[in-house]
Structures are given as structure tokens and as C-alpha cells.
Amino acid sequence: TRKSRPQRLLKAVEGKATLGDPQSVITAIDHFCRHKEWAMNVGDEKGSILDSLVIELSPVNVLELGTYCGYSTVRIARLLPPGARFITLEFNPDYAAVARQVIGWAGLEDKVQLVEGASGDWIPRLREHFGVQMFDLVFLDHWKDQYLPDTKQLEECGLIQKGTVLLADNVICPGTPDYLKYVRNSPHYDSRYYRSHLEYTKVEDGLEKSVFLGF
Numbered sequence: 001t002r003k004s005r006p007q008r009l010l011k012a013v014e015g016k017a018t019l020g021d022p023q024s025v026i027t028a029i030d031h032f033c034r035h036k037e038w039a040m041n042v043g044d045e046k047g048s049i050l051d052s053l054v055i056e057l058s059p060v061n062v063l064e065l066g067t068y069c070g071y072s073t074v075r076i077a078r079l080l081p082p083g084a085r086f087i088t089l090e091f092n093p094d095y096a097a098v099a100r101q102v103i104g105w106a107g108l109e110d111k112v113q114l115v116e117g118a119s120g121d122w123i124p125r126l127r128e129h130f131g132v133q134m135f136d137l138v139f140l141d142h143w144k145d146q147y148l149p150d151t152k153q154l155e156e157c158g159l160i161q162k163g164t165v166l167l168a169d170n171v172i173c174p175g176t177p178d179y180l181k182y183v184r185n186s187p188h189y190d191s192r193y194y195r196s197h198l199e200y201t202k203v204e205d206g207l208e209k210s211v212f213l214g215f
């Protein structure tokens with residue numbers, strides 16, 4: 001049967017990128033998605049905003065919801081300080097299989113723990129299973145209707161604490177209206193919109209950065 005889009009994206013990485021060089025993996029994926037076949041990676045424009053926020057925050061404990069092919073995983077992991085802990089969660093086993101190989105091509109497999117499953121099942125188990133107390137950064141990039149329930153569950157589990165930064169992709173396209181309303185109206189979050197575009201297109205989209213102020 002015909003290869004899937006993630007498998008075709010992986011072939012593009014294997015054909016163009018240099019093993020162990022994260023930037024070449026990022027460049028290969030962006031080239032493929034811009035010139036060959038669109039794919040739902042955060043992309044180069046929003047990716048640069050993500051980079052600057054990771055550099056500024058220098059987070060020790062990072063959670064990513066929505067690995068897909070590992071593009072944002074590589075963008076984040078390549079900027080983390082030594083000893084940082086990065087857990088990325090992917091629901092789709094085929095996506096996860098491609099992401100493991102993309103992360104491997106970037107030489108970042110030792111920095112990332114890729115977990116397969118649903119956020120609703122995993123969030124309550126992250127502390128006892130991975131020994132993580134709280135997250136400094138959570139990158140939300142999974143089902144758009146899951147951003148809000150998962151944020152509430154992370155709060156209830158104490159994995160979001162004073163100073164935790166939530167960074168949400170696609171708050172305009174496809175859109176996460178209930179999540180946006182929550183973080184923008186809650187007295188417990190200081191929220192800011194970074195205007196950008198849907199990856200590889202001229203359509204408006206952006207990232208919402210929300211800092212938890214504590215209860």
C-alpha cells in the first residue's frame with residue numbers, strides 16, 4: 001500500500017538531513033512541507049516563536065501533547081539545557097513510529113521520552129510513572145478540543161504550578177475557542193497571543209502563551 005504522509009516526510013528527512021544534525025532535520029521537513037506536501041508541523045514561522053520562548057524559559061521539565069512526526073519535538077529538544085526532562089505524548093502509533101525515527105535522525109533520542117497513548121489516560125500517571133513533580137513548559141498541539149480539559153486535569157494533578165508556561169498551537173486555525181476563553185479570562189493566567197500563520201500558508205494562526213500565576 002502507498003506510504004503514509006508521515007512516512008513520505010521521513011523519507012525526505014533521510015534523503016536530505018545529516019544524521020545527528022537537528023537543524024538539517026528541521027530544514028528538510030520545512031522544505032518538504034513547503035514545496036512537496038503540506039503537513040501539520042508547527043512550521044518555521046511559529047517554530048521561530050517557539051524557539052525564542054524555549055530559549056528565554058530554559059525549561060527543565062517539558063511536556064508536549066501531540067508529537068506527530070517529531071518536528072516540534074526536535075525544535076524544543078535541541079534547545080534544552082543538559083539534564084532537562086522532555087516527555088512527548090502521541091496518540092497515533094504510526095505517527096509515533098515516524099517521530100522516533102525523526103528524533104533519532106536529529107540525534108536527540110536521549111533527551112526525549114516519547115509516550116504513546118491518550119492525554120486523558122496519561123496525565124494522571126505522569127508523576128508516579130516518570131517521577132516528574134511539575135512542568136515548566138507545556139506545548140499543546142494535539143486534538144484542539146482536548147486543550148481545555150487537559151489543562152484542567154494538569155492543574156488538578158498539580159503538574160501546573162506558579163510560573164508554568166502553557167504554549168498552545170493553532171488557537172486561531174483550526175482554533176481552540178473554549179481554551180482561549182478560559183486562559184484569557186482566568187485570573188490565574190497571564191495570557192498573550194503571538195500572531196503568526198498556519199504552517200506553510202498565508203492563513204492566520206498563532207500561539208497563545210499563558211503563564212500560570214498560582215491559585
Ligand SMILES: O=C(NCCCOCn1ccc2cnccc21)c1cc(-c2ccc(F)cc2)cc(O)c1O
Nearest residue numbers: 040065066089090091118119141142143170173174
Ligand atoms: O489536528 C491537529 N493536530 C492534532 C493531531 C492529532 O493529535 C492527536 N493527539 C496527539 C497526542 C494526543 C494525546 N491524547 C489525545 C490525542 C492526541 C492540527 C491540525 C492542523 C490543521 C490546520 C488546517 C487544516 F486545514 C487542517 C489541519 C494544523 C495543526 O498545526 C495541527 O496541530
Ligand SMILES: [Mg+2]
Nearest residue numbers: 042141169170
Ligand atoms: Mg499544530
